[in-house]
Amino acid sequence: MSLHEVFRDCATRRSAALIGYLPAGFPTVPDSVELFRAMVRGDGDTPGCDVVEIGIPYSDPVMDGPTIQAASGEALRNGFRVRQLFDIVSAVAETGAAPVVMTYWNPVHRYGPDAFARDLAAAGGLGVITPDLVPDEADEWLAAARQHRLDRIFLVAPSSTERRVAMTAGAGSGFLYAASVMGVTGARDSVSGSARELVRRTRAHTELPVGVGLGVRTAGHAAEVAEFADGVIVGSAFIDRAGQDGAAGVAEFAAELGRGVGKSSTPAP
Template identity: 55%
Template sequence: MSKTAAAIDAAKAQGRSAFIGYLPAGYPDKDTSIAAAIALVENGADVLEIGIPYSDPVMDGPVIQQATTAVLQRGFRIDEVFEIVEAVTDATGAAVLVMTYYNIIDRMGADEFARRLAAAGGAGAITPDLIPDEADDWIAATEKYGLDRVFLSAPTSTPQRVARIAELSRGFVYGVSLMGVTGTRDAVSDVAESVVKAAKGAGAERVCVGLGVSTRAHVEEIGAYADGVIVGTALVAALRDGGAAAVGRLAAELSGRP
């Protein structure tokens, strides 16, 4: 079984949905990003997403865009991602996924990227702009190195596409709760549950929901029907405003830790 799936199943065995936290690699600097990721795990995160800064994001809202732009402006290099993944994995043993637009993987080469990610102890990758129909190289590389591959299923995904996503995802299916970019919102989209049901109906074993999740109430609401709940923007804002300690405090609140 995949490392990510094992973490999600362990949470389910405790009678709860998994809490998945996102942070950008290298923000605001490499050491702080590692400390923040460790604080996430120590305060209840079951799975980590480490986002690779990208100059032309299509899914990231303003908070994450501002963070990743700052990282790029200071001279970020892709090697940092693998160094961060290795440091966090060594310190926590958690399942650590990278989240990246596929151009970054393609430029390095799918096999080389997968090899380096596996060598760093990473669990796999989420590729928001990659559809299964165009993922042959990535699928082959992840199979070779035993990595998870997470595809996204959206409210607009056709039944045929959802079936392919469910078949080819490893770890979980990322259920997009709304059409748009990342960001905190007052309420969870009412289509989120239907996205989960569609993926489950197509054979997905685990479906985790993200986009717009920012409060403990959101986590509880989504956790009633999803296997995991993904929080990003709220954690990045906490890191921006209060450093790793603030990330730890918010993670404890979101995960329901006393």
């Protein structure tokens, strides 16, 4: 299933897509596979995530807040290597959810953009979110992603000019990631008031779905964002729940968020 189909099916069900993030290999590779599966499974009544962001842990993050930094550091200390990413992607693809990778550019550059795109596509990955790569500096990646039919998912922010939003929308595919606040990632007490306006501005330039991230940590936040966005992105709050309650807590939290974005119950077989 493509990202286009995922968002289309969610819209048909009148729900926003639930997009969950965890770092690959957190706290270990086997544990992370179980956490991702729980994120998709939900609680048996309400399903969880439609799209799964699999983060590549990075030793020098520029956008990640303390929660993701700590989880990524734990994964790296426990021996995570980029080559293990593709087995995790395959495990997520087997759940029926749509796996995408979230990564800074340097790991892709070191692996080799074409080789990375090739191996990700072979594992069942659908696209890559590149938070520190802007479209006008992404020719090598755009070529590799197109060659291997991967979606190119770029970020827009409240500070983005109309020209920048239009350029980003034109280069992207799959969906656009709207960073609802300026600053690093992390759960917040409320959703930024700039999120709705950013989605409105972005939709003026594209028909791509728009997902909102940075700050969502409760089912109430998810419901609020689902009123105006096509996708609701949750990261740090999943890490917190995993640390507190393991896979069972992640599954329960995914179901809570699922109900928040408009999922009612597990679809009939």
